Amino acid sequence: MFQVRIHGRGGQGVVSAAEILSVAAFIEGKHSQAVPSFGSERMGAPVVAFCRIDDKPIKLREPILEPDALIVQDPTLFGAIDVFAGLSKNGYLLINSKRSVEELGIADAIHLPEDNARLVPATEIALKYIKRPLPNAVLLGALAAVTGVIKIDSVTEAIASKFPGKIGDVNIQAAESAYKLLSHNNQEELTC
Protein backbone atom coordinates (compact mmCIF):
# COMPACT_ATOMS: atom_id res chain seq x y z
CA MET A 1 0.00 0.00 0.00
CA PHE A 2 1.18 3.51 -0.82
CA GLN A 3 -0.15 6.27 1.42
CA VAL A 4 -0.21 9.96 0.58
CA ARG A 5 -1.04 12.73 3.04
CA ILE A 6 -1.81 16.15 1.65
CA HIS A 7 -1.61 19.27 3.81
CA GLY A 8 -2.87 22.67 2.82
CA ARG A 9 -5.36 25.34 3.67
CA GLY A 10 -9.07 25.56 2.95
CA GLY A 11 -9.60 26.79 -0.62
CA GLN A 12 -6.40 25.27 -2.04
CA GLY A 13 -8.07 22.11 -3.31
CA VAL A 14 -6.55 19.70 -0.79
CA VAL A 15 -9.60 17.44 -0.75
CA SER A 16 -9.91 17.58 -4.55
CA ALA A 17 -6.23 16.61 -4.84
CA ALA A 18 -6.80 13.44 -2.81
CA GLU A 19 -9.88 12.65 -4.88
CA ILE A 20 -8.06 13.20 -8.21
CA LEU A 21 -5.16 11.04 -7.06
CA SER A 22 -7.54 8.24 -6.07
CA VAL A 23 -9.34 8.47 -9.42
CA ALA A 24 -5.97 8.35 -11.21
CA ALA A 25 -5.11 5.15 -9.33
CA PHE A 26 -8.56 3.77 -10.12
CA ILE A 27 -7.94 4.48 -13.83
CA GLU A 28 -4.84 2.29 -13.55
CA GLY A 29 -6.97 -0.54 -12.17
CA LYS A 30 -5.73 -0.14 -8.61
CA HIS A 31 -7.74 0.05 -5.44
CA SER A 32 -7.70 3.45 -3.82
CA GLN A 33 -9.37 5.38 -1.08
CA ALA A 34 -9.45 9.16 -0.66
CA VAL A 35 -10.74 10.73 2.53
CA PRO A 36 -10.66 14.29 3.78
CA SER A 37 -9.67 14.90 7.36
CA PHE A 38 -12.93 15.66 8.92
CA GLY A 39 -13.51 19.12 10.20
CA SER A 40 -15.32 22.33 9.65
CA GLU A 41 -13.33 23.19 6.55
CA ARG A 42 -13.24 26.84 5.69
CA MET A 43 -11.12 29.22 3.68
CA GLY A 44 -7.63 29.47 5.13
CA ALA A 45 -7.94 26.85 7.89
CA PRO A 46 -5.42 23.99 7.88
CA VAL A 47 -6.87 21.04 5.95
CA VAL A 48 -5.56 17.49 5.57
CA ALA A 49 -6.64 14.84 3.11
CA PHE A 50 -5.51 11.26 2.64
CA CYS A 51 -5.16 8.89 -0.28
CA ARG A 52 -4.29 5.20 -0.12
CA ILE A 53 -3.38 3.19 -3.20
CA ASP A 54 -3.05 -0.58 -3.20
CA ASP A 55 -3.28 -3.65 -5.42
CA LYS A 56 -5.85 -5.22 -3.10
CA PRO A 57 -9.07 -3.85 -1.55
CA ILE A 58 -8.43 -1.28 1.19
CA LYS A 59 -10.22 -1.93 4.47
CA LEU A 60 -8.20 0.38 6.70
CA ARG A 61 -10.05 3.51 7.80
CA GLU A 62 -7.69 5.15 10.27
CA PRO A 63 -6.13 8.49 9.30
CA ILE A 64 -2.78 8.15 7.49
CA LEU A 65 -0.29 8.26 10.34
CA GLU A 66 2.78 7.01 8.44
CA PRO A 67 2.64 8.46 4.93
CA ASP A 68 4.88 7.25 2.12
CA ALA A 69 4.51 10.63 0.50
CA LEU A 70 3.68 14.00 1.92
CA ILE A 71 2.42 16.92 -0.15
CA VAL A 72 2.54 20.33 1.50
CA GLN A 73 0.51 22.82 -0.49
CA ASP A 74 1.20 25.72 1.85
CA PRO A 75 4.62 26.32 3.44
CA THR A 76 3.15 28.56 6.13
CA LEU A 77 1.83 25.40 7.81
CA PHE A 78 5.23 24.37 9.17
CA GLY A 79 4.92 26.61 12.20
CA ALA A 80 1.30 25.70 12.82
CA ILE A 81 1.20 21.90 12.83
CA ASP A 82 3.57 18.93 12.79
CA VAL A 83 3.30 18.34 9.07
CA PHE A 84 6.12 15.76 9.03
CA ALA A 85 4.60 13.46 11.67
CA GLY A 86 5.11 9.80 10.77
CA LEU A 87 6.75 10.38 7.38
CA SER A 88 8.50 7.18 6.37
CA LYS A 89 12.34 7.26 6.22
CA ASN A 90 12.34 6.45 2.53
CA GLY A 91 9.26 8.55 1.88
CA TYR A 92 8.74 11.44 -0.47
CA LEU A 93 8.15 15.08 0.32
CA LEU A 94 6.80 17.70 -2.04
CA ILE A 95 6.57 21.27 -0.83
CA ASN A 96 4.95 24.13 -2.66
CA SER A 97 7.62 26.81 -2.39
CA LYS A 98 10.13 28.63 -4.52
CA ARG A 99 12.38 28.95 -1.49
CA SER A 100 14.90 26.40 -0.20
CA VAL A 101 14.45 24.14 2.83
CA GLU A 102 17.04 26.27 4.62
CA GLU A 103 15.09 29.43 3.88
CA LEU A 104 11.94 27.73 5.08
CA GLY A 105 13.74 26.72 8.28
CA ILE A 106 12.87 23.05 7.96
CA ALA A 107 16.21 21.59 6.85
CA ASP A 108 16.72 19.85 10.22
CA ALA A 109 13.27 18.28 10.13
CA ILE A 110 13.84 16.44 6.86
CA HIS A 111 15.59 13.06 6.98
CA LEU A 112 14.98 11.67 3.52
CA PRO A 113 17.10 10.47 0.59
CA GLU A 114 18.21 13.59 -1.29
CA ASP A 115 16.03 13.22 -4.36
CA ASN A 116 12.94 12.38 -2.34
CA ALA A 117 12.45 15.83 -0.85
CA ARG A 118 11.56 18.34 -3.52
CA LEU A 119 10.51 21.94 -3.62
CA VAL A 120 8.08 22.83 -6.35
CA PRO A 121 7.12 26.42 -7.28
CA ALA A 122 3.55 25.17 -7.57
CA THR A 123 1.81 28.48 -6.93
CA GLU A 124 3.90 30.16 -9.65
CA ILE A 125 3.19 27.34 -12.11
CA ALA A 126 -0.51 27.50 -11.23
CA LEU A 127 -0.60 31.26 -11.77
CA LYS A 128 1.03 30.81 -15.16
CA TYR A 129 -1.47 28.24 -16.45
CA ILE A 130 -4.57 28.45 -14.27
CA LYS A 131 -4.25 32.16 -13.45
CA ARG A 132 -5.17 31.36 -9.88
CA PRO A 133 -2.95 30.26 -6.96
CA LEU A 134 -4.25 26.67 -6.90
CA PRO A 135 -1.28 24.35 -6.44
CA ASN A 136 -3.07 21.01 -6.15
CA ALA A 137 -2.93 19.72 -9.73
CA VAL A 138 0.64 20.97 -10.12
CA LEU A 139 1.75 18.96 -7.10
CA LEU A 140 0.04 15.82 -8.39
CA GLY A 141 2.06 16.21 -11.60
CA ALA A 142 5.14 16.51 -9.42
CA LEU A 143 4.11 13.44 -7.41
CA ALA A 144 3.86 11.41 -10.62
CA ALA A 145 7.36 12.54 -11.63
CA VAL A 146 9.08 12.02 -8.29
CA THR A 147 7.46 8.82 -6.98
CA GLY A 148 6.37 6.97 -10.11
CA VAL A 149 3.48 5.62 -8.04
CA ILE A 150 1.07 7.05 -10.58
CA LYS A 151 1.38 7.83 -14.29
CA ILE A 152 1.05 11.44 -15.41
CA ASP A 153 -1.47 10.34 -18.05
CA SER A 154 -3.69 8.90 -15.31
CA VAL A 155 -3.42 12.15 -13.36
CA THR A 156 -4.45 14.22 -16.36
CA GLU A 157 -7.30 11.86 -17.19
CA ALA A 158 -8.51 12.12 -13.60
CA ILE A 159 -8.30 15.93 -13.71
CA ALA A 160 -10.31 15.95 -16.93
CA SER A 161 -13.02 13.76 -15.37
CA LYS A 162 -13.27 15.95 -12.26
CA PHE A 163 -13.09 19.27 -14.13
CA PRO A 164 -14.31 18.85 -17.70
CA GLY A 165 -13.64 21.77 -20.09
CA LYS A 166 -11.38 24.79 -19.78
CA ILE A 167 -10.69 24.51 -16.03
CA GLY A 168 -9.57 20.93 -16.52
CA ASP A 169 -7.45 21.85 -19.52
CA VAL A 170 -5.41 24.51 -17.72
CA ASN A 171 -4.99 22.30 -14.68
CA ILE A 172 -3.71 19.53 -16.94
CA GLN A 173 -1.21 21.93 -18.53
CA ALA A 174 -0.05 22.96 -15.07
CA ALA A 175 0.30 19.33 -13.91
CA GLU A 176 2.23 18.39 -17.05
CA SER A 177 4.53 21.36 -16.66
CA ALA A 178 5.40 20.27 -13.11
CA TYR A 179 5.84 16.70 -14.30
CA LYS A 180 8.38 17.79 -16.92
CA LEU A 181 10.18 20.07 -14.53
CA LEU A 182 10.55 17.41 -11.85
CA SER A 183 11.29 14.59 -14.27
CA HIS A 184 14.45 16.40 -15.34
CA ASN A 185 15.64 15.89 -11.80
CA ASN A 186 17.47 19.18 -12.03
CA GLN A 187 17.49 21.12 -8.80
CA GLU A 188 18.56 24.35 -10.50
CA GLU A 189 15.42 24.47 -12.57
CA LEU A 190 13.35 24.39 -9.44
CA THR A 191 14.35 27.88 -8.46
CA CYS A 192 12.53 29.37 -11.47
Next chain:
Amino acid sequence: MLKQIEGSHGVSEAVALCRPEVICAYPITPQTHIVEDLGALVKSGKLANCEYINVESEFAALSVGIGSSAAGARTYTATASQGMLFMAEAVYNASGLGLPIVMTVGNRSIGAPINIWNDQTDSMSVRDAGWIQLFVEDNQQAVDIHIQAFKIAETLSIPVMVCMDGFILTHAIEGIDVPEQKQVDKFLPPFVPRQVLDPEDPISIGAMVGPEAFTEVRYIAHQKQKEALKLIPQINEEFKKIFGRDSGGLISTSNTEGADTVIVTLGSVIGTIEEALDEQDEKIGSLTIRSFRPFPLEEIRSALQNAKRVVVFEKCFAVGIGGIVANNVRMAMSGTNIPVYEVIGGLGGRPIIRKSLHKLFKDAVNDKLEVVTFLDLKKDVVDRELEREKQLIQSGSVAENVLRDGGVVNAAKTT
Protein backbone atom coordinates in the same frame (compact mmCIF):
# COMPACT_ATOMS: atom_id res chain seq x y z
CA MET B 1 -20.57 -0.18 -13.30
CA LEU B 2 -17.46 0.23 -11.18
CA LYS B 3 -16.86 3.88 -10.33
CA GLN B 4 -14.46 5.74 -8.07
CA ILE B 5 -16.93 7.98 -6.23
CA GLU B 6 -17.80 9.43 -2.87
CA GLY B 7 -19.91 7.23 -0.60
CA SER B 8 -22.66 9.86 -0.49
CA HIS B 9 -22.73 9.99 -4.26
CA GLY B 10 -22.98 6.21 -4.45
CA VAL B 11 -25.93 6.26 -2.06
CA SER B 12 -27.71 8.97 -4.04
CA GLU B 13 -27.30 6.92 -7.23
CA ALA B 14 -28.58 3.79 -5.47
CA VAL B 15 -31.61 5.63 -4.09
CA ALA B 16 -32.34 7.10 -7.53
CA LEU B 17 -32.18 3.59 -9.06
CA CYS B 18 -34.96 2.59 -6.64
CA ARG B 19 -37.26 5.14 -8.33
CA PRO B 20 -38.40 7.07 -5.24
CA GLU B 21 -41.46 9.21 -5.87
CA VAL B 22 -40.96 11.68 -3.04
CA ILE B 23 -37.72 12.85 -1.45
CA CYS B 24 -38.00 15.25 1.46
CA ALA B 25 -34.71 16.81 2.33
CA TYR B 26 -33.19 18.97 4.96
CA PRO B 27 -29.40 19.12 4.88
CA ILE B 28 -27.30 18.28 7.93
CA THR B 29 -23.65 17.25 8.01
CA PRO B 30 -22.54 14.59 7.18
CA GLN B 31 -25.49 13.45 5.04
CA THR B 32 -25.80 16.71 3.07
CA HIS B 33 -24.03 15.47 -0.08
CA ILE B 34 -26.58 12.65 -0.44
CA VAL B 35 -29.62 14.88 -0.60
CA GLU B 36 -27.76 17.51 -2.66
CA ASP B 37 -26.85 14.88 -5.25
CA LEU B 38 -30.44 13.60 -5.30
CA GLY B 39 -31.70 17.14 -5.77
CA ALA B 40 -29.40 17.49 -8.80
CA LEU B 41 -30.62 14.16 -10.21
CA VAL B 42 -34.26 15.27 -9.93
CA LYS B 43 -33.54 18.71 -11.38
CA SER B 44 -31.64 17.31 -14.34
CA GLY B 45 -34.49 14.93 -15.10
CA LYS B 46 -32.28 11.86 -14.61
CA LEU B 47 -34.52 10.90 -11.72
CA ALA B 48 -37.97 11.24 -13.26
CA ASN B 49 -41.40 11.01 -11.62
CA CYS B 50 -40.00 12.16 -8.31
CA GLU B 51 -41.02 15.15 -6.29
CA TYR B 52 -38.10 16.69 -4.40
CA ILE B 53 -39.35 18.73 -1.49
CA ASN B 54 -37.12 21.17 0.35
CA VAL B 55 -38.48 21.53 3.84
CA GLU B 56 -37.71 23.83 6.74
CA SER B 57 -36.49 21.29 9.28
CA GLU B 58 -35.90 17.62 9.96
CA PHE B 59 -39.23 17.44 11.74
CA ALA B 60 -40.83 18.60 8.50
CA ALA B 61 -38.66 16.29 6.39
CA LEU B 62 -40.00 13.19 8.03
CA SER B 63 -43.50 14.56 8.57
CA VAL B 64 -43.80 15.27 4.85
CA GLY B 65 -42.36 11.79 4.29
CA ILE B 66 -45.09 10.30 6.46
CA GLY B 67 -47.71 12.10 4.39
CA SER B 68 -46.27 11.06 1.05
CA SER B 69 -45.76 7.46 2.13
CA ALA B 70 -49.33 7.30 3.44
CA ALA B 71 -50.47 8.63 0.06
CA GLY B 72 -48.76 5.64 -1.54
CA ALA B 73 -45.51 7.19 -2.77
CA ARG B 74 -42.15 5.48 -2.38
CA THR B 75 -40.47 7.91 0.03
CA TYR B 76 -36.89 8.65 1.00
CA THR B 77 -35.12 11.05 3.34
CA ALA B 78 -31.83 11.30 5.19
CA THR B 79 -30.62 12.79 8.45
CA ALA B 80 -27.96 12.76 11.16
CA SER B 81 -27.22 13.81 14.72
CA GLN B 82 -29.36 16.66 16.09
CA GLY B 83 -31.52 16.30 12.99
CA MET B 84 -32.55 12.86 14.20
CA LEU B 85 -33.49 14.31 17.59
CA PHE B 86 -35.48 17.10 16.01
CA MET B 87 -37.51 14.58 13.99
CA ALA B 88 -37.81 12.10 16.88
CA GLU B 89 -41.58 12.37 17.21
CA ALA B 90 -42.02 11.72 13.49
CA VAL B 91 -39.58 8.78 13.72
CA TYR B 92 -41.95 7.05 16.12
CA ASN B 93 -44.97 8.04 14.02
CA ALA B 94 -43.54 6.60 10.82
CA SER B 95 -43.02 3.20 12.40
CA GLY B 96 -46.16 3.33 14.54
CA LEU B 97 -48.20 3.96 11.40
CA GLY B 98 -46.38 1.21 9.52
CA LEU B 99 -45.06 3.40 6.70
CA PRO B 100 -42.20 1.91 4.65
CA ILE B 101 -39.98 4.99 4.42
CA VAL B 102 -36.25 4.51 3.83
CA MET B 103 -33.95 6.94 5.61
CA THR B 104 -30.18 7.18 5.53
CA VAL B 105 -28.46 8.15 8.74
CA GLY B 106 -24.98 9.59 8.22
CA ASN B 107 -23.94 8.58 11.70
CA ARG B 108 -22.73 11.46 13.84
CA SER B 109 -22.48 12.24 17.53
CA ILE B 110 -25.05 14.21 19.48
CA GLY B 111 -24.30 17.38 21.43
CA ALA B 112 -23.85 19.21 23.63
CA PRO B 113 -20.96 19.79 23.34
CA ILE B 114 -21.52 20.32 19.64
CA ASN B 115 -19.51 17.88 17.56
CA ILE B 116 -19.97 17.19 13.88
CA TRP B 117 -17.89 14.00 13.75
CA ASN B 118 -18.77 10.35 13.60
CA ASP B 119 -20.07 8.04 16.24
CA GLN B 120 -23.34 6.13 16.35
CA THR B 121 -25.22 7.90 19.12
CA ASP B 122 -27.83 9.34 16.74
CA SER B 123 -29.08 6.00 15.41
CA MET B 124 -28.88 4.51 18.88
CA SER B 125 -31.06 7.29 20.31
CA VAL B 126 -34.00 5.89 18.30
CA ARG B 127 -33.03 2.21 18.34
CA ASP B 128 -36.29 1.25 20.00
CA ALA B 129 -38.56 3.40 17.84
CA GLY B 130 -39.76 0.46 15.74
CA TRP B 131 -37.62 1.06 12.64
CA ILE B 132 -35.41 -1.60 11.16
CA GLN B 133 -31.79 -0.46 11.55
CA LEU B 134 -29.15 -1.80 9.20
CA PHE B 135 -25.51 -0.76 9.71
CA VAL B 136 -23.13 -0.92 6.75
CA GLU B 137 -19.40 -1.69 6.71
CA ASP B 138 -18.33 0.07 3.53
CA ASN B 139 -19.71 2.07 0.65
CA GLN B 140 -20.46 -0.94 -1.53
CA GLN B 141 -22.69 -2.23 1.24
CA ALA B 142 -24.20 1.23 1.64
CA VAL B 143 -25.28 1.11 -2.01
CA ASP B 144 -26.45 -2.49 -1.92
CA ILE B 145 -28.29 -2.23 1.39
CA HIS B 146 -30.22 0.87 0.35
CA ILE B 147 -31.64 -1.10 -2.57
CA GLN B 148 -32.51 -3.98 -0.25
CA ALA B 149 -33.95 -1.55 2.32
CA PHE B 150 -36.80 -0.46 0.07
CA LYS B 151 -37.76 -4.07 -0.52
CA ILE B 152 -37.57 -4.99 3.17
CA ALA B 153 -39.55 -1.90 4.17
CA GLU B 154 -42.28 -2.39 1.58
CA THR B 155 -42.63 -6.14 2.16
CA LEU B 156 -43.28 -5.62 5.87
CA SER B 157 -44.68 -2.09 5.71
CA ILE B 158 -42.25 -0.77 8.30
CA PRO B 159 -39.59 1.91 7.86
CA VAL B 160 -35.87 1.15 7.50
CA MET B 161 -32.88 3.22 8.54
CA VAL B 162 -29.64 2.56 6.71
CA CYS B 163 -26.90 3.64 9.09
CA MET B 164 -23.52 4.57 7.59
CA ASP B 165 -20.64 6.11 9.46
CA GLY B 166 -20.55 9.84 8.80
CA PHE B 167 -17.43 11.18 7.04
CA ILE B 168 -15.63 7.83 7.31
CA LEU B 169 -18.01 6.42 4.71
CA THR B 170 -20.12 9.35 3.50
CA HIS B 171 -17.05 11.36 2.47
CA ALA B 172 -14.73 8.51 1.45
CA ILE B 173 -14.03 8.16 -2.25
CA GLU B 174 -13.55 4.55 -3.19
CA GLY B 175 -14.48 2.02 -5.83
CA ILE B 176 -18.21 1.27 -5.86
CA ASP B 177 -20.00 -1.02 -8.25
CA VAL B 178 -23.18 0.92 -9.01
CA PRO B 179 -25.93 -1.43 -10.24
CA GLU B 180 -27.74 -1.07 -13.56
CA GLN B 181 -31.31 0.24 -13.67
CA LYS B 182 -32.63 -2.95 -15.21
CA GLN B 183 -31.11 -5.06 -12.42
CA VAL B 184 -32.76 -2.87 -9.78
CA ASP B 185 -36.09 -2.94 -11.63
CA LYS B 186 -35.93 -6.73 -11.69
CA PHE B 187 -35.17 -6.85 -7.96
CA LEU B 188 -37.50 -4.14 -6.69
CA PRO B 189 -41.11 -4.16 -7.96
CA PRO B 190 -43.20 -0.97 -7.89
CA PHE B 191 -44.46 0.01 -4.45
CA VAL B 192 -47.88 -1.37 -3.58
CA PRO B 193 -48.89 0.31 -0.32
CA ARG B 194 -50.57 -1.78 2.35
CA GLN B 195 -52.66 1.27 3.27
CA VAL B 196 -53.27 4.38 1.22
CA LEU B 197 -54.81 7.79 1.74
CA ASP B 198 -56.88 8.46 -1.34
CA PRO B 199 -59.11 11.55 -1.69
CA GLU B 200 -61.45 9.50 -3.93
CA ASP B 201 -61.98 7.01 -1.14
CA PRO B 202 -61.35 8.90 2.10
CA ILE B 203 -60.22 7.08 5.23
CA SER B 204 -58.24 8.19 8.25
CA ILE B 205 -55.17 6.54 9.71
CA GLY B 206 -53.39 7.34 12.92
CA ALA B 207 -56.54 7.78 15.00
CA MET B 208 -56.58 7.42 18.77
CA VAL B 209 -56.02 3.88 20.00
CA GLY B 210 -56.99 3.29 23.62
CA PRO B 211 -55.92 0.73 26.21
CA GLU B 212 -58.23 -1.84 24.62
CA ALA B 213 -56.07 -2.12 21.47
CA PHE B 214 -52.71 -0.42 22.04
CA THR B 215 -50.94 -3.53 23.35
CA GLU B 216 -52.01 -5.50 20.29
CA VAL B 217 -50.76 -2.83 17.89
CA ARG B 218 -47.40 -2.84 19.65
CA TYR B 219 -47.27 -6.64 19.74
CA ILE B 220 -47.84 -6.76 15.98
CA ALA B 221 -45.02 -4.24 15.47
CA HIS B 222 -42.75 -6.56 17.45
CA GLN B 223 -43.89 -9.57 15.41
CA LYS B 224 -43.06 -7.70 12.22
CA GLN B 225 -39.55 -7.07 13.47
CA LYS B 226 -39.28 -10.80 14.19
CA GLU B 227 -40.47 -11.52 10.66
CA ALA B 228 -37.72 -9.22 9.44
CA LEU B 229 -35.20 -11.62 11.01
CA LYS B 230 -36.25 -14.12 8.36
CA LEU B 231 -36.85 -11.63 5.59
CA ILE B 232 -33.52 -9.77 5.72
CA PRO B 233 -31.43 -12.90 4.88
CA GLN B 234 -33.98 -13.94 2.23
CA ILE B 235 -33.80 -10.58 0.51
CA ASN B 236 -30.00 -10.71 0.72
CA GLU B 237 -30.15 -14.05 -1.14
CA GLU B 238 -32.44 -12.60 -3.80
CA PHE B 239 -30.09 -9.65 -4.14
CA LYS B 240 -27.11 -11.98 -4.47
CA LYS B 241 -28.76 -13.83 -7.34
CA ILE B 242 -29.34 -10.69 -9.38
CA PHE B 243 -26.34 -8.55 -8.43
CA GLY B 244 -23.78 -11.22 -7.52
CA ARG B 245 -22.84 -9.58 -4.23
CA ASP B 246 -23.46 -10.72 -0.67
CA SER B 247 -24.30 -8.04 1.88
CA GLY B 248 -24.20 -10.50 4.75
CA GLY B 249 -27.79 -10.64 5.93
CA LEU B 250 -28.18 -10.21 9.69
CA ILE B 251 -24.56 -10.65 10.77
CA SER B 252 -21.24 -11.51 9.18
CA THR B 253 -18.44 -13.40 10.84
CA SER B 254 -14.76 -13.86 10.14
CA ASN B 255 -12.46 -16.49 11.69
CA THR B 256 -14.86 -17.17 14.57
CA GLU B 257 -14.39 -20.93 14.20
CA GLY B 258 -12.09 -22.10 17.00
CA ALA B 259 -11.41 -18.54 18.20
CA ASP B 260 -11.30 -18.06 21.97
CA THR B 261 -11.82 -14.34 21.58
CA VAL B 262 -14.37 -12.74 19.28
CA ILE B 263 -14.67 -9.00 18.65
CA VAL B 264 -18.23 -7.88 17.98
CA THR B 265 -18.90 -4.57 16.32
CA LEU B 266 -21.06 -2.69 13.85
CA GLY B 267 -20.37 -0.25 11.05
CA SER B 268 -17.19 0.68 9.24
CA VAL B 269 -14.71 0.11 12.08
CA ILE B 270 -14.60 -3.57 11.19
CA GLY B 271 -12.28 -2.66 8.30
CA THR B 272 -9.59 -1.27 10.58
CA ILE B 273 -10.20 -4.07 13.11
CA GLU B 274 -9.70 -6.74 10.44
CA GLU B 275 -6.49 -5.07 9.23
CA ALA B 276 -5.21 -5.00 12.80
CA LEU B 277 -6.22 -8.63 13.36
CA ASP B 278 -4.31 -9.66 10.22
CA GLU B 279 -1.17 -8.07 11.68
CA GLN B 280 -1.10 -10.17 14.85
CA ASP B 281 -0.86 -13.87 15.68
CA GLU B 282 -3.56 -14.46 18.28
CA LYS B 283 -6.57 -16.40 17.08
CA ILE B 284 -9.24 -13.74 17.34
CA GLY B 285 -12.45 -13.80 15.35
CA SER B 286 -14.81 -10.99 14.50
CA LEU B 287 -18.55 -10.62 14.17
CA THR B 288 -20.23 -7.64 12.53
CA ILE B 289 -23.84 -6.89 13.29
CA ARG B 290 -25.64 -5.67 10.18
CA SER B 291 -29.16 -5.73 11.57
CA PHE B 292 -29.24 -3.98 14.93
CA ARG B 293 -33.05 -3.81 14.89
CA PRO B 294 -34.35 -6.43 14.76
CA PHE B 295 -31.53 -7.75 16.92
CA PRO B 296 -30.53 -11.26 15.82
CA LEU B 297 -30.25 -12.83 19.28
CA GLU B 298 -30.10 -16.45 18.07
CA GLU B 299 -27.63 -15.88 15.24
CA ILE B 300 -25.28 -13.99 17.54
CA ARG B 301 -25.55 -16.55 20.30
CA SER B 302 -24.88 -19.36 17.90
CA ALA B 303 -21.88 -17.61 16.37
CA LEU B 304 -20.38 -16.82 19.77
CA GLN B 305 -21.22 -19.96 21.74
CA ASN B 306 -17.76 -21.52 21.48
CA ALA B 307 -15.85 -18.38 22.38
CA LYS B 308 -14.19 -18.00 25.77
CA ARG B 309 -14.71 -14.27 25.78
CA VAL B 310 -16.55 -11.69 23.72
CA VAL B 311 -15.36 -8.13 23.29
CA VAL B 312 -17.96 -5.69 22.01
CA PHE B 313 -16.47 -2.64 20.35
CA GLU B 314 -18.93 0.19 19.91
CA LYS B 315 -19.05 3.86 18.98
CA CYS B 316 -21.80 4.75 21.40
CA PHE B 317 -22.75 4.27 25.00
CA ALA B 318 -25.64 4.80 27.33
CA VAL B 319 -24.52 7.30 29.96
CA GLY B 320 -25.23 5.78 33.35
CA ILE B 321 -24.98 2.12 32.33
CA GLY B 322 -22.43 1.55 29.56
CA GLY B 323 -22.27 -0.05 26.15
CA ILE B 324 -25.53 -0.26 24.26
CA VAL B 325 -24.52 -2.94 21.77
CA ALA B 326 -22.74 -4.83 24.56
CA ASN B 327 -25.88 -5.02 26.63
CA ASN B 328 -27.81 -6.36 23.66
CA VAL B 329 -25.08 -8.95 23.06
CA ARG B 330 -25.24 -9.92 26.76
CA MET B 331 -28.92 -10.65 26.26
CA ALA B 332 -28.00 -12.94 23.39
CA MET B 333 -25.45 -14.67 25.62
CA SER B 334 -27.62 -14.96 28.73
CA GLY B 335 -27.42 -18.34 30.38
CA THR B 336 -23.87 -18.89 29.16
CA ASN B 337 -20.80 -18.19 31.26
CA ILE B 338 -19.05 -16.36 28.45
CA PRO B 339 -17.98 -12.92 29.67
CA VAL B 340 -18.90 -9.94 27.48
CA TYR B 341 -16.45 -7.04 27.71
CA GLU B 342 -17.35 -3.66 26.35
CA VAL B 343 -15.03 -1.21 24.64
CA ILE B 344 -16.20 2.27 23.80
CA GLY B 345 -14.20 3.96 21.05
CA GLY B 346 -14.40 6.52 18.31
CA LEU B 347 -16.72 8.87 20.21
CA GLY B 348 -17.16 12.24 18.53
CA GLY B 349 -14.86 11.14 15.71
CA ARG B 350 -11.74 10.16 17.70
CA PRO B 351 -9.76 8.08 15.22
CA ILE B 352 -9.68 4.35 15.93
CA ILE B 353 -6.14 3.33 15.14
CA ARG B 354 -4.43 -0.05 14.85
CA LYS B 355 -1.86 0.79 17.51
CA SER B 356 -4.59 1.12 20.14
CA LEU B 357 -6.40 -1.95 18.83
CA HIS B 358 -3.24 -4.10 19.15
CA LYS B 359 -2.97 -3.25 22.83
CA LEU B 360 -6.66 -3.92 23.24
CA PHE B 361 -6.40 -7.36 21.61
CA LYS B 362 -3.43 -8.26 23.80
CA ASP B 363 -5.26 -7.21 26.96
CA ALA B 364 -8.35 -9.13 25.83
CA VAL B 365 -6.62 -12.47 25.22
CA ASN B 366 -4.79 -12.13 28.55
CA ASP B 367 -8.05 -11.40 30.38
CA LYS B 368 -6.75 -8.03 31.43
CA LEU B 369 -9.66 -6.01 30.12
CA GLU B 370 -11.92 -4.17 32.51
CA VAL B 371 -15.62 -4.81 31.97
CA VAL B 372 -15.81 -1.35 30.38
CA THR B 373 -12.86 0.21 28.59
CA PHE B 374 -12.84 3.65 26.99
CA LEU B 375 -10.28 3.31 24.21
CA ASP B 376 -7.54 5.98 24.29
CA LEU B 377 -9.18 7.84 27.16
CA LYS B 378 -7.01 10.74 28.34
CA LYS B 379 -7.11 9.77 31.99
CA ASP B 380 -4.92 12.67 33.13
CA VAL B 381 -7.30 15.21 31.62
CA VAL B 382 -10.29 13.49 33.23
CA ASP B 383 -8.61 13.34 36.64
CA ARG B 384 -7.63 16.98 36.47
CA GLU B 385 -11.19 18.10 35.78
CA LEU B 386 -12.67 15.85 38.48
CA GLU B 387 -10.15 17.23 40.96
CA ARG B 388 -11.03 20.78 39.90
CA GLU B 389 -14.69 20.05 40.56
CA LYS B 390 -13.81 18.78 44.04
CA GLN B 391 -11.82 21.90 44.82
CA LEU B 392 -14.09 24.53 43.32
CA ILE B 393 -17.83 24.97 43.41
CA GLN B 394 -17.67 27.27 40.39
CA SER B 395 -15.31 25.10 38.41
CA GLY B 396 -16.70 26.15 35.06
CA SER B 397 -17.79 24.33 31.93
CA VAL B 398 -16.54 20.76 31.69
CA ALA B 399 -16.18 20.87 27.90
CA GLU B 400 -14.14 24.09 27.87
CA ASN B 401 -11.99 22.90 30.78
CA VAL B 402 -11.25 19.61 29.04
CA LEU B 403 -10.38 21.39 25.80
CA ARG B 404 -7.94 23.62 27.63
CA ASP B 405 -6.43 20.89 29.81
CA GLY B 406 -6.00 18.72 26.74
CA GLY B 407 -4.02 21.52 25.12
CA VAL B 408 -6.45 21.77 22.23
CA VAL B 409 -7.31 25.43 22.51
CA ASN B 410 -6.98 28.29 24.85
CA ALA B 411 -10.60 27.91 25.90
CA ALA B 412 -12.66 29.84 28.42
CA LYS B 413 -10.86 30.70 31.60
CA THR B 414 -11.81 29.39 34.98
CA THR B 415 -10.90 30.93 38.25
